[in-house]
Amino acid sequence: MSVLAYEGTALLGRQLRRMRNNPGLLILTQTMPISMLLFFGYVFGSALAMPGGEYRSFLVPGLLVATAANGIMTGMFQAAQDVHRGVTDRFRTLPISRAAVPLGQALADVVVTAVGTVPFLLVGYAVGWRIEGGALEAVGAVGLLMLFRFATTWVGIFLGLLTRSEEAAGQLGGATFMLPLLSNAYIPTDGLPGWLRTVAEWNPISAVTTALRDLFGNAPVPEGAAWPVAHPVAGSLVWCAVLIAVFLPLAVRRYAHGKR
Amino acid sequence: MRAVRGLDLAVARGTVCGVLGPNGAGKTTAVRLLTTLLRPDAGSARIAGHDLVREPAAVRRSIGVTGQYASVDGDLTGRENLRLFARLHRVRGPADRAGELLDRFGLAEAADRPASTYSGGMRRRLDLAASLVRRPEVLFLDEPTTGLDPASRTLVWDAVRELTTHGTTVLLTTQYLEEADQLADDIALVDRGRVAHTGSPAQFKALIGAYVEVVVADPDVLVKAAGVLDQLTGAEPTFDHERGAVGAVTRDATLTLPRLVRELDAAGVPLLDASLRPPTLDEVFLQLTADFEERVA
Numbered sequence: 001m002s003v004l005a006y007e008g009t010a011l012l013g014r015q016l017r018r019m020r021n022n023p024g025l026l027i028l029t030q031t032m033p034i035s036m037l038l039f040f041g042y043v044f045g046s047a048l049a050m051p052g053g054e055y056r057s058f059l060v061p062g063l064l065v066a067t068a069a070n071g072i073m074t075g076m077f078q079a080a081q082d083v084h085r086g087v088t089d090r091f092r093t094l095p096i097s098r099a100a101v102p103l104g105q106a107l108a109d110v111v112v113t114a115v116g117t118v119p120f121l122l123v124g125y126a127v128g129w130r131i132e133g134g135a136l137e138a139v140g141a142v143g144l145l146m147l148f149r150f151a152t153t154w155v156g157i158f159l160g161l162l163t164r165s166e167e168a169a170g171q172l173g174g175a176t177f178m179l180p181l182l183s184n185a186y187i188p189t190d191g192l193p194g195w196l197r198t199v200a201e202w203n204p205i206s207a208v209t210t211a212l213r214d215l216f217g218n219a220p221v222p223e224g225a226a227w228p229v230a231h232p233v234a235g236s237l238v239w240c241a242v243l244i245a246v247f248l249p250l251a252v253r254r255y256a257h258g259k260r
Numbered sequence: 261m262r263a264v265r266g267l268d269l270a271v272a273r274g275t276v277c278g279v280l281g282p283n284g285a286g287k288t289t290a291v292r293l294l295t296t297l298l299r300p301d302a303g304s305a306r307i308a309g310h311d312l313v314r315e316p317a318a319v320r321r322s323i324g325v326t327g328q329y330a331s332v333d334g335d336l337t338g339r340e341n342l343r344l345f346a347r348l349h350r351v352r353g354p355a356d357r358a359g360e361l362l363d364r365f366g367l368a369e370a371a372d373r374p375a376s377t378y379s380g381g382m383r384r385r386l387d388l389a390a391s392l393v394r395r396p397e398v399l400f401l402d403e404p405t406t407g408l409d410p411a412s413r414t415l416v417w418d419a420v421r422e423l424t425t426h427g428t429t430v431l432l433t434t435q436y437l438e439e440a441d442q443l444a445d446d447i448a449l450v451d452r453g454r455v456a457h458t459g460s461p462a463q464f465k466a467l468i469g470a471y472v473e474v475v476v477a478d479p480d481v482l483v484k485a486a487g488v489l490d491q492l493t494g495a496e497p498t499f500d501h502e503r504g505a506v507g508a509v510t511r512d513a514t515l516t517l518p519r520l521v522r523e524l525d526a527a528g529v530p531l532l533d534a535s536l537r538p539p540t541l542d543e544v545f546l547q548l549t550a551d552f553e554e555r556v557a
Contacts, residue, residue, distance in 0.1 A: 010347045018335040021374050086331035090390070093295050095321040096348050258297055 004103065007096045011104025012111070015078075019112060029074060030116040033067040034123050040186060041127055048187075058219055060129040061141075061212035062185035064117065065205050068149040069180060073173030074109055075156020079251075080169035083161060089258070098256040102161075106153045113149045117142070133217030141215035144236055148208045151243035158251035184229070185209050190222055201226035204243070207235035264289045266454040269431075271446070276420065276430040278444030278461075280437065286453035287433040288327070291402045294431070295325045308397040308429075324391030327402030331387065334376030338367050338386050341375055342393060349394040361389040365415065381412030388416060392423070399423060401432045405439060417442060437544060441465075449544070464544075466511070471539040472520060473507035475532045482506055485529045492523060504532070509539055 019026045037059060045055040079102070082088045091101045121129070131138045160169055180186065182196075183205035189197050200206055211232035213219040221232055228235030264286045271277040281287050292298045294305060296316040305312040308322035332341045339358050346354035362371045365385040370378060375386055384404065391399060401420070405413040420430055420443055434440055440447045441461045449457040449464075459467065472493060474485050479501070486497040486506045493510035500506070517536050524531055 007348060010344060014333065014336065014340075014344050017340055018333065021337070022335045082333075085334060086328075087333050089297055090325070090331055092297055093320060093323065093325040094345070094348050095317060257299070 004097045004100060007100035008103040008107060011101055012108045013104075015105055015108030016111065019108070025074065025077065026112065029067070029070060030119070033063045033120050036066075037063050037120070037123060037127065044186075056124075056127045057129045057132075058188075058213070059186065060121070060124040061216060061218055062180070062183075062209050064120070064145055064212060065148065065209040066180035066183075066185045067116075067120070068113065068145055068208070069152050069205050070176060071109060071113070071149045071152030072156040072159070072176045072179075073169075075105070075153040076160035076163070076169040076173055077156075077166065078105060078109075079157045079160025080163055080166050081160075083164045084166050088161075088255070092255070092258060099252045102154075102157050102251050102255050105157060106150055109153045110146050110150050114142075114146055117145070129218070131216050133215060137215040137217070140233075141212045144208060144211055144215070144233070144240075147240045148204075148236065151240040151247075154244060154247040154251055158247045158254060161251060161254040179203065180205050183209065184222075188222065189225070189229075198226055201229045204228070204236075204239040207232050207239055211236045264293065264453040267450065268455055269448055271429055271431060273429050274424055274427045275445040276424055276432055276443050278440030278447045279431065279433040279450055280435075280440045280447050281433075281450035282435065285450045287450060288402055289453070290450070291325075291327060291400050291431070291433060295323060295400050296320055322397040324394075324396030324399045325402075326384075326387045326391045326400070326404055328406070332375050332383075332390050335374060337372050337374055338362060338378070338382075339371040341386060342389060345390045346393040351394050354393075357393055361392065365389045365419075381408050384408055385412060385415060388419060392419070395423070395426060396428060398429045398431065401430060403433055403435065406435065437464075437538065465538070469509060469511035469513075469539075470515075470536050471507055472510055472515070472534075472536050473505055474520070474524060474529075474534045475503060475505045476529060477504065477532050478530065479504055481529050484527060485524060488524050488527050488529065492520065 037056070040063075041056040041059055045059070048055050050058065079088075082091075082101075088101070159172065163169055163172065182200050183189075183203040184200060185205055189200045189206065192200060207228035210221055210225075210229045214221050214232055222229065224230075228239060267286070267290055269277065269279075279287050279290065289298070293300050294307060294312065296312065296319055300313065307319045310318040310322060312319055333344075336344065339362060342358035342361055343354045346357045351357050359368075359371075362368045365388065367382060367386060367389070370382060375383060378386065388401075388404065399420075401416075404416050404420075408416070417439075420432070424430060430443075432440070432443060441464075444461060446458060446460055447464055448455050457464075457467075472489060474489070476482055476485055482499065482501070482504060486499065489495075489497045489506060489508045492515060493508045493512065495508040495510065497506050497508040515536070517534065520536065521531065521534055524534070
């Protein structure tokens with residue numbers, strides 16, 4: 001375990017340096033949610049039944065979770081890039097744990113996401129979002145958000161190792177942008193037709209978003225929702241556990257075996 | 261489709277084995293198998309005493325790999341790359357080791373630039389340096405100098421020679437007979453995934469001899485020139501009608517250029533050009549596979 005911790009840390013450092021030296025993807029993924037907050041918050045917010053200020057408070061947790069779901073895109077892109085450039089094969093010839101490289105990537109991704117959350121929340125504060133619940137609950141909300149990012153990154157790493165191509169990763173990554181559209185991240189789900197509402201509420205993004213709104217005290221848990229949304233914290237933890245339990249072993253296995 | 265089948269090789273400790281073969285012969289697949297990147301469907305191998313299939317982790321502790329497909333991280337600087345690899349290999353003082361290697365491979369000036377900005381030669385030198393952060397027992401070099409400038413090639417060759425004096429075993433794949441000749445103690449010629457021939461560079465040269473080629477001005481005398489070559493070498497001449505040239509492989513050490521010219525002159529063949537040179541890999545290859553098929557037939 002200490003071996004994995006040592007190697008994972010060294011490779012986490014590698015990912016952070018990599019992002020510092022080549023900040024394009026980093027800048028894009030960090031500024032995107034801020035511009036979406038301003039765009040959705042003022043343009044869509046003016047057309048919704050909810051008062052604008054209230055909608056922006058509703059939107060901040062939604063965008064935090066939608067951004068965390070982009071771990072699929074980032075994870076996939078970086079893993080595919082490493083395979084494509086031969087970096088993965090170089091690491092695979094080293095006498096290190098088979099889990100160290102993907103673990104380092106996943107941890108670095110969580111660190112970067114955590115840092116990126118700060119400017120986003122400052123802009124959120126400027127447009128009227130507040131922590132309206134307890135401090136402990138707010139810490140729990142951030143913890144849950146990071147756990148969700150850790151889970152989505154593993155999905156991305158697995159898909160990146162599977163597709164092995166930066167282009168395919170870019171295209172599939174674009175599709176992950178659609179995922180929050182079918183959730184309660186941007187809109188309340190109670191207005192959706194029955195079957196669509198069920199689909200949206202079983203989207204993991206919905207459970208985590210509801211949990212964040214609840215823990216930050218921004219909006220109450222909606223009545224009559226599907227189980228993961230009706231019990232948002234438990235629902236989020238179960239979703240994260242399932243995603244990690246499925247995709248972490250798949251990604252490590254894929255990494256260890258290389259192409260077949 | 262099998263890229264490698266019936267590839268038998270034994271390399272003694274502290275020696276260089278040159279695996280020589282044309283593109284698509286299965287050289288890279290062989291290296292990928294031997295460095296644990298691919299799992300073999302069948303067969304076995306021991307690397308530095310460790311079983312390839314049952315003890316891949318022990319194999320990885322003993323090897324270094326430099327190939328066109330296994331690359332350093334272009335987003336990191338040269339120094340960052342070497343420090344990372346030194347740390348992962350548990351080298352004491354990773355920063356010092358990185359500095360040492362950067363100096364040795366002429367990369368000190370570019371050390372703090374991202375590796376993606378390096379030229380092909382610099383990149384290959386960094387790749388080799390990354391395989392040497394800890395002296396490996398067995399070093400795999402997959403076409404280490406393909407596309408390199410002469411200065412970089414010399415640096416790579418010197419590094420390989422120095423390693424073997426410290427007991428490292430090297431398996432080198434190459435398309436260049438010259439490179440195998442310069443570095444290898446033994447050469448294995450591979451074709452279609454199997455070893456077609458093994459021997460020392462001297463045995464190879466004695467075996468394949470030299471390539472004689474003459475160029476004539478008049479196409480009508482080409483056949484006459486070919487007859488003389490046939491008589492002198494005993495090998496089937498090959499024609500290049502466009503250039504008016506005919507050539508053949510010879511293993512006769514007494515066949516010198518003056519003798520060749522005298523014989524052709526005596527036969528009444530007016531020459532534009534005549535040459536006697538070491539054969540290219542393709543020519544060696546054709547010759548040896550022809551011999552092989554002859555023996556089988």
